Amino acid sequence: MNSIKENAAVADESKFEYERILTGDRPTGPLHLGHYVGSLKNRVRLQDKYETFILIADIQALTTNFEHPERLKENIFLVALDYLACGINPNLSTIIIQSMIPEIAELTAFFSMLVSVNPLRHNPTIKTEAKERGYKELTYGFLGYPVSQTADIAIFKADLIPVGIDQLPHIELARKIVRKFNELYNCNLMKPFALIDKFSKLVGLDGNLKMSKSYGNAINLSDNFDLIKTKIRSALTDENRIHPADKGNPEICTIYSYHRAFSNENLIRETEYDCKNGKIGCVKCKENLFKIIKELLEPMNERRSYYLNNKDEVWDILFTGTKKAGLIASDTLREAKESMKISYSFS
Ligand code: SF4
Structure with a gap:
């Protein structure tokens, strides 16, 4: 943990003040308890402390789901619904649809000139993700997504990025790109810091290291209670335990790891x-x-029902947030282009 803290890319809230968080998700389907533990719960807490921007990264979703762009609109809605159900407050957090901010694509193009291909190929997060997805050939878009993430961060002038430890190489790369851009063009784009979240992963119901929709081992936030009960019943436990009186090993049990994530201390201790x-x-x-x-x-379901009965309100929240963020994006792009001396126009 010390070496993480000493990493220059990691934020130190005890020493510095930060202003704006950027976080987000690819809208590839409903969010699950892994998302809740890994980021949503933290976002709900952080929105009281920092100005919070949450990007629904629909273009980035295409890096792995390019065959089905027609699903994006529905997925954007479902992700926004999950946010609101979890307690993301639209008065405190700005929710943004990525593809409606064209400035991100333009800044991505500028940044992409400053990155060579090899560091992207060797980026540990890219390598792990490509391996998990079984990719033998990487598309240009997939390989370059850390560059577009850098543009996401810089365009909204975000200085704090809550991430799991596995995402730290992306923040380090983002800082390198921004630093290079600033030095080369005498610009002053914001360099981000990583806010490392210690509960970054929840194992899947099958005991797989990661809860994931694509592994079919997730409990979705929108699942009904009967389905959740069935899923929990099917979860992998200590397989050596046959009878209730057998002595078990909670450390190898999926259910115990969920107790640790969701139960109070007494119940965790008692279960162990x-x-x-x-x-x-x-x-x-x-x-x-x-x-x-x-x-x-239960309280999430109440909020979910409200917004399901008021779908226009969800779209309204998305469009209002995107419009507000768009003003900051055009301001940043203007600064970037002016510093590059390419701010010419037709007029
Ligand atoms: S922690 Fe609970 S579910 Fe897991 S093996 Fe022990 S008793 Fe069974």
Whole structure:
């Protein structure tokens, strides 16, 4: 953890003041509990402290889903609905649709001149993601998505980026690109810092290291309670435990890792003790977890129902946020082009 803290790209809230957060998601489908633990919960907390911009990155979604652009509109709506259900407050957070800010694409083009291909190829996050997706050949768009992420950050003048530790190489690259741009053209674009979130990952129901829609091992925030109960019942536990009186090992159990993410300290301690000493069966342990998750999701479902009955309000929130962010984007692009001495126009 020390080496993370000492990394120049990592924010130190005890020493410096930051103003604007940028965070976001690719709209590839409904969000799940992994998203909640990894980022949404944190965003709800952070929106009270910092000006928060949340980008629904529909263009970036095409880097892995380019065959189905027709699904984007529905997915943008579903992601926005998940945000609002979780407690993202549109009065505190600005939600933005990426493709409606053309300035991002223009800044991406400028930034792409400053990055050679090899560091992108060797970027550990890109390599891991390509491997997970089974990509043998990388498209230009996929390989270059950290460059477009840099443009996302710079265009909105964001100085704080909440990320999991695996995303740190992207922030380091973003800082390098912005620094190079600033030095080369005597510009003053904002260099971002990473705000590392310690609960960055939730394992999948199958025990896979990552909960993911594409692995089919996720509990979606929008799943109904019957489905959630069924999913929890099917989750991988300590396979060596046959009878409730068998002594178990919670450290290798998916359900225990969920208890650690969602339950209170007493229940976590009790679960660990009872499992290790054969005092609780997995069925009961899963029921306990279901109750906790139900309590978490109930208020979210209330907000979700409200917005489902008022869909226009959701689009209104998206368009208002995008319009507000668009003003900052055009300002940044003007500054960038002026510094490059290419701010000519027809007039
Ligand atoms: S009792 Fe709970 S923690 Fe232990 S193996 Fe079963 S489900 Fe996992």
